[in-house]
Amino acid sequence: MSLNKQTTIPAALENIKSGQTIMVGGFGLIGSPLSIIHYLTEHDVSELTVISNNVGEKGEGLGLLLRQGKLKKAIGSYFTSNRDVAKYYNEGKLELELLPQGTLAEAIRAGGAGIGGFYTKTAVGTDLAIGKEVKEIDGEKYLLQKGLKADVAIIKAWKADPLGNLVYYKTAQNFNPNMATAASYVIAEVDEIVELGELLPDEIITPHLYVDAIVKSEWILTKDGVKTK
Amino acid sequence: MSLNKQTTIPAALENIKSGQTIMVGGFGLIGSPLSIIHYLTEHDVSELTVISNNVGEKGEGLGLLLRQGKLKKAIGSYFTSNRDVAKYYNEGKLELELLPQGTLAEAIRAGGAGIGGFYTKTAVGTDLAIGKEVKEIDGEKYLLQKGLKADVAIIKAWKADPLGNLVYYKTAQNFNPNMATAASYVIAEVDEIVELGELLPDEIITPHLYVDAIVKSEWILTKDGVKTK
Amino acid sequence: MRELIAERAAKELAPYSIINLGIGIPTLVADYIDDDLHILHTENGMLGVTSVDEEHIDPLVVNAGKLPVGEAIAASYFSSADSFAMIRGGHIDVAILGALQIDSSGKIANWAIPGRDIIGVGGAMDLLEGAKKIIITTSHTSNDGSPKIVDKCTFPITSQRVAEIIITELAVFNWKGGRYELTELMGDATLEEVKSKTTANYSINEGLLLEGEKV
Amino acid sequence: MRELIAERAAKELAPYSIINLGIGIPTLVADYIDDDLHILHTENGMLGVTSVDEEHIDPLVVNAGKLPVGEAIAASYFSSADSFAMIRGGHIDVAILGALQIDSSGKIANWAIPGRDIIGVGGAMDLLEGAKKIIITTSHTSNDGSPKIVDKCTFPITSQRVAEIIITELAVFNWKGGRYELTELMGDATLEEVKSKTTANYSINEGLLLEGEKV
Numbered sequence: 055m056s057l058n059k060q061t062t063i064p065a066a067l068e069n070i071k072s073g074q075t076i077m078v079g080g081f082g083l084i085g086s087p088l089s090i091i092h093y094l095t096e097h098d099v100s101e102l103t104v105i106s107n108n109v110g111e112k113g114e115g116l117g118l119l120l121r122q123g124k125l126k127k128a129i130g131s132y133f134t135s136n137r138d139v140a141k142y143y144n145e146g147k148l149e150l151e152l153l154p155q156g157t158l159a160e161a162i163r164a165g166g167a168g169i170g171g172f173y174t175k176t177a178v179g180t181d182l183a184i185g186k187e188v189k190e191i192d193g194e195k196y197l198l199q200k201g202l203k204a205d206v207a208i209i210k211a212w213k214a215d216p217l218g219n220l221v222y223y224k225t226a227q228n229f230n231p232n233m234a235t236a237a238s239y240v241i242a243e244v245d246e247i248v249e250l251g252e253l254l255p256d257e258i259i260t261p262h263l264y265v266d267a268i269v270k271s272e273w274i275l276t277k278d279g280v281k282t283k
Numbered sequence: 284m285s286l287n288k289q290t291t292i293p294a295a296l297e298n299i300k301s302g303q304t305i306m307v308g309g310f311g312l313i314g315s316p317l318s319i320i321h322y323l324t325e326h327d328v329s330e331l332t333v334i335s336n337n338v339g340e341k342g343e344g345l346g347l348l349l350r351q352g353k354l355k356k357a358i359g360s361y362f363t364s365n366r367d368v369a370k371y372y373n374e375g376k377l378e379l380e381l382l383p384q385g386t387l388a389e390a391i392r393a394g395g396a397g398i399g400g401f402y403t404k405t406a407v408g409t410d411l412a413i414g415k416e417v418k419e420i421d422g423e424k425y426l427l428q429k430g431l432k433a434d435v436a437i438i439k440a441w442k443a444d445p446l447g448n449l450v451y452y453k454t455a456q457n458f459n460p461n462m463a464t465a466a467s468y469v470i471a472e473v474d475e476i477v478e479l480g481e482l483l484p485d486e487i488i489t490p491h492l493y494v495d496a497i498v499k500s501e502w503i504l505t506k507d508g509v510k511t512k
Numbered sequence: 513m514r515e516l517i518a519e520r521a522a523k524e525l526a527p528y529s530i531i532n533l534g535i536g537i538p539t540l541v542a543d544y545i546d547d548d549l550h551i552l553h554t555e556n557g558m559l560g561v562t563s564v565d566e567e568h569i570d571p572l573v574v575n576a577g578k579l580p581v582g583e584a585i586a587a588s589y590f591s592s593a594d595s596f597a598m599i600r601g602g603h604i605d606v607a608i609l610g611a612l613q614i615d616s617s618g619k620i621a622n623w624a625i626p627g628r629d630i631i632g633v634g635g636a637m638d639l640l641e642g643a644k645k646i647i648i649t650t651s652h653t654s655n656d657g658s659p660k661i662v663d664k665c666t667f668p669i670t671s672q673r674v675a676e677i678i679i680t681e682l683a684v685f686n687w688k689g690g691r692y693e694l695t696e697l698m699g700d701a702t703l704e705e706v707k708s709k710t711t712a713n714y715s716i717n718e719g720l721l722l723e724g725e726k727v
Numbered sequence: 728m729r730e731l732i733a734e735r736a737a738k739e740l741a742p743y744s745i746i747n748l749g750i751g752i753p754t755l756v757a758d759y760i761d762d763d764l765h766i767l768h769t770e771n772g773m774l775g776v777t778s779v780d781e782e783h784i785d786p787l788v789v790n791a792g793k794l795p796v797g798e799a800i801a802a803s804y805f806s807s808a809d810s811f812a813m814i815r816g817g818h819i820d821v822a823i824l825g826a827l828q829i830d831s832s833g834k835i836a837n838w839a840i841p842g843r844d845i846i847g848v849g850g851a852m853d854l855l856e857g858a859k860k861i862i863i864t865t866s867h868t869s870n871d872g873s874p875k876i877v878d879k880c881t882f883p884i885t886s887q888r889v890a891e892i893i894i895t896e897l898a899v900f901n902w903k904g905g906r907y908e909l910t911e912l913m914g915d916a917t918l919e920e921v922k923s924k925t926t927a928n929y930s931i932n933e934g935l936l937l938e939g940e941k942v
Contacts, residue, residue, distance in 0.1 A: 131848055134846055175399070225769075225789055256453075256589060263551070275786050362631040381630065384592070385635060484803050
């Protein structure tokens with residue numbers, strides 16, 4: 055198999071355009087594609103809708119793009135830890151859509167799996183159920199959540215082979231494998247690119263059919279914060 | 284961790300009672316818990332509803348239980364290859380519920396994941412949509428499928444540790460990891476039980492919290508059919 | 513005849529496409545593709561299917577027809593739910609499937625025969641719904657000589673979705689502008705022969721018409 | 728005080744239960760459990776969480792509070808969707824969570840404060856809905872001294888589901904027959920003190936009453 059999906063970050067970013075919906079992997083900065091985000095700060099793009107658990111942290115990760123005014127809307131579960139989010143939201147500079155974390159993760163999986171929507175018990179009878187369809191199934195109440203899809207997903211993996219098979223590192227996995235399935239164009243930032251055949255069939259988490267481009271990481275999360283490699 | 288879930292097949296089978304719904308792993312005989320099924324032929328049980336892609340093959344695997352008259356109903360996607368199924372069905376001795384294979388797999392996953400139901404485009408406008416709810420989401424038609432759950436799941440894995448972490452063998456995986464999540468009591472038949480810690484965190488497919496009992500396989504599928512080990 | 517159809521179908525496959533092969537003629541397509549350029553998916557849970565020698569057969573490594581297969585480099589295995597997530601989610605480029613009937617509206621019937629017990633569907637509906645492109649490979653007529661490419665399916669349809677390409681031992685049809693267009697005659701087949709064995713409404717590509725027949 | 732509550736909560740945990748710990752006091756429970764008997768799940772994708780020495784900290788191995796954790800023997804990692812499938816699907820035995828308010832009907836408010844922007848929920852609603860048993864660990868009153876165990880939550884509730892156990896620095900309540908029962912006084916707390924700091928309707932276990940107070 056001679057196909058090689060490795061490319062540079064700037065080349066991969068040609069696929070991200072203003073007004074698009076972008077999924078961004080990570081739990082805070084853990085497992086977030088920090089290098090791609092760094093290049094996005096220099097990429098001419100605006101009015102993005104991001105689907106990500108958080109908007110990075112204050113002034114870090116996706117938080118950088120927020121401060122640049124590149125984000126129009128954020129769909130996620132926990133925006134509290136980046137205090138800039140409340141500020142931009144109150145100033146009318148950022149729209150927010152808050153989902154329970156499990157509903158968010160499942161909606162992304164559903165989007166990738168061709169599931170139009172699903173019924174969850176989570177959030178039934180709470181303020182997050184306002185405006186959502188309720189259905190009784192076998193005597194229990196459920197909320198309808200539609201699947202989520204994106205134009206582009208930028209994700210972080212540990213290792214890739216040139217064809218795009220991916221494995222993840224411990225709790226840096228989080229939303230990344232789900233987002234890999236749910237976007238029209240998927241860019242995987244990885245720490246290591248190994249020879250074809252080096253990732254064993256049983257250890258591959260994301261099969262290559264989900265991945266469009268592989269780029270090498272340049273910025274990583276260390277004990278002392280985000281650093282260049 | 285001193286918990287050891289290994290037990291004997293007869294002891295594990297005490298959890299299977301007449302009238303229950305049982306999920307049975309496997310694609311035909313591949314990845315089917317053949318040893319547990321063998322012991323079930325000697326277990327006093329009847330009126331079972333089985334959820335399984337097929338009813339084994341003719342006179343093999345689940346096909347043995349069909350011939351013993353232990354099955355009341357089968358929910359699956361492809362009953363054609365076991366010709367006994369049509370015979371029992373026509374004689375009114377077996378109820379059938381036919382689902383597209385992807386809908387079956389997703390319904391089992393949903394049952395295990397606390398999803399009450401989901402919308403799929405598969406089967407819209409076909410005979411398998413008769414009597415099912417249709418919903419339009421973002422301009423496209425979808426069918427509602429409820430999640431499936433069972434009282435007991437009998438599955439086949441390759442290796443287990445004593446705590447119940449499981450890994451599967453190649454295409455013998457199929458429905459097994461999904462069924463492991465969707466039953467009140469899960470019995471995993473495995474070819475090998477390894478020391479705690481021998482299965483690496485990154486290779487575990489079914490985390491132990493899904494597994495209630497581990498039993499060693501005695502009958503396996505070989506090139507020459509089902510044989511004792 | 514079956515080989516001829518399979519070989520022709522293989523020519524439709526773009527490099528590096530992800531392909532799912534149904535049972536029957538579609539399975540034969542595997543013999544005509546370049547393992548280095550095409551990637552086979554099987555819905556029972558494997559990406560990177562290849563052929564296997566008799567001596568290396570593993571009874572636990574099979575395709576959706578339960579036939580032994582081999583493992584290509586960079587292959588992966590996954591659960592049934594994950595496999596159908598790929599199919600339904602639109603991640604399979606091409607599904608090559610057999611058919612009992614195809615009709616003027618592009619609909620396919622390939623899972624059930626009226627009068628017989630309907631007891632199996634397998635992955636047919638998911639594949640027809642989810643794959644980005646559908647190629648139907650089939651004999652042009654049934655064993656009894658009756659047309660399979662008909663005006664309206666009398667067998668239960670598999671999906672509302674249109675199949676883009678039909679390849680038989682006589683002809684190749686492409687879906688275009690709301691109907692099938694006959695784009696190629698196979699072997700020695702003639703327009704007349706195709707016409708006599710096809711009750712579906714279809715157009716004929718200009719290149720296949722004699723000068724006088726063109727509209 | 729926080730340690731006292733955490734230590735008491737640990738006593739509620741059956742051997743080999745699968746436990747998810749929320750942020751705050753619940754996180755401290757980890758210090759009082761036996762790693763050989765209890766298994767910790769964290770919703771960001773790990774089963775088999777343990778503590779970690781300063782020198783072995785890996786910035787990419789964290790719990791849901793983004794604090795560094797260690798990997799117990801037989802641990803496993805998984806995606807967010809798989810992790811919440813475990814939670815929502817009823818595969819977590821116990822969730823120990825903090826609360827802003829708990830009311831007479833057993834409902835919990837622990838994700839939003841009226842008047843402040845509602846911009847974070849995380850996994851709170853999933854855990855409260857999906858875990859088999861809920862233990863609430865919280866200070867008995869707010870920083871301003873107002874009761875947290877109230878007649879009716881004035882803060883937005885997290886779920887319609889009832890929390891089975893409440894543990895504070897003053898008391899332990901168990902949900903029983905449609906209301907909370909005060910089953911234990913903590914440290915030197917008295918029935919009077921609990922009564923004065925609790926506006927919820929609750930019953931008192933007979934064993935805690937003096938002979939004359941029993942009904």
